[in-house]
Amino acid sequence: MRFKTRLRVGRIAALLRVVQALQKVDRRCILHLTPQEDDQIRLILFPTALSSVAAYTGLPKSYWFDGYRIESQSGNNIGMEVDLQNLDRALKSAAGGDAVVIKLAKKGVPVLTFDIRTALGPILQDLPVSIMSSTRLEECQEPDSATLQGVVLPSLANLCSVVERLKALGNHASIKTVVGERSSFTIEAASDAANLSASYDGLEVEPSSSMGDARECEVELEVKNFGKALFAHQILPDQVLCCKARLIFSCETRVHN
Numbered sequence: 001m002r003f004k005t006r007l008r009v010g011r012i013a014a015l016l017r018v019v020q021a022l023q024k025v026d027r028r029c030i031l032h033l034t035p036q037e038d039d040q041i042r043l044i045l046f047p048t049a050l051s052s053v054a055a056y057t058g059l060p061k062s063y064w065f066d067g068y069r070i071e072s073q074s075g076n077n078i079g080m081e082v083d084l085q086n087l088d089r090a091l092k093s094a095a096g097g098d099a100v101v102i103k104l105a106k107k108g109v110p111v112l113t114f115d116i117r118t119a120l121g122p123i124l125q126d127l128p129v130s131i132m133s134s135t136r137l138e139e140c141q142e143p144d145s146a147t148l149q150g151v152v153l154p155s156l157a158n159l160c161s162v163v164e165r166l167k168a169l170g171n172h173a174s175i176k177t178v179v180g181e182r183s184s185f186t187i188e189a190a191s192d193a194a195n196l197s198a199s200y201d202g203l204e205v206e207p208s209s210s211m212g213d214a215r216e217c218e219v220e221l222e223v224k225n226f227g228k229a230l231f232a233h234q235i236l237p238d239q240v241l242c243c244k245a246r247l248i249f250s251c252e253t254r255v256h257n
Helices: 009-023 084-094 134-139 156-169 223-235
Strands: 002-007 028-033 040-045 055-060 065-071 078-083 099-107 109-118 121-131 150-152 172-179 183-190 195-203 215-222 241-243
Touching: 002 009, 009 040, 009 055, 009 084, 009 099, 028 084, 078 084, 078 109, 078 134, 084 109, 084 121, 099 121, 150 172, 150 183, 156 183, 156 195, 156 223, 172 223, 215 223
Parallel strands: none
Antiparallel strands: 002 065, 002 099, 028 040, 028 078, 040 055, 078 121, 099 109, 109 121, 150 241, 172 183, 172 215, 183 195
16 A cells, blocks of 8 residues: 655645644544545544544645555555644644655554655654554545535634533533524523523525425534534634534635635
8 A cells, every 4th residue: 555645835834724623623533545536635533432523624635735646455545543633743844844745654553754855954754543444434434415405604703602601501502493584593502590592593505495484403412512513613614504404514615825
């Protein structure tokens, strides 16, 4: 199994923001290196005993990398678990480089090597990784949400502020979405002493279609986990959806340098 690519130096700051946002949710992530013909590689946070929040991030190869090469016996797919703190450190080191090559190597254990070229000389950083079986990697792929309709959420930074206040009332909150002529999103938490709710009306719906009768969906969740899901505001998303049936944040993001 082989992998090698050049990371575009001008994109490192934006990639670092993505990694730091994912660190708000969990300590480790799955890096899915895809075949040459697939335009994206993926960073995946899969629910674990420590966190029930899942996150799926697609990184277009043509934007982030040059000279992408991969080879494996699993249809040129390679999945590995990576410590996000180690990845954060490697990217911070790479930010001061003139050129950065990333490759998969074996030095007793599998490592993802960052070969950073600077004016003072080369810097090598090896990130230990755990290679995943193709079966396990398949289990961690993003569920199909293309057909789900959802309300476009208001400012996530504003929602984060609301969630911080809700934490004082207990561990759980209810979320209600209404999709119709006047679509809305409401979050509410209560204790014996107080009740706090925030409601956002007149929201857009995507994908748009004829509304018909209003449709409601209400779920209860842990405030802490909802706060983790709001990590997306750090990567400046253009749009975030809250979808019926399950809570899905679909971030359609143009990278802001």
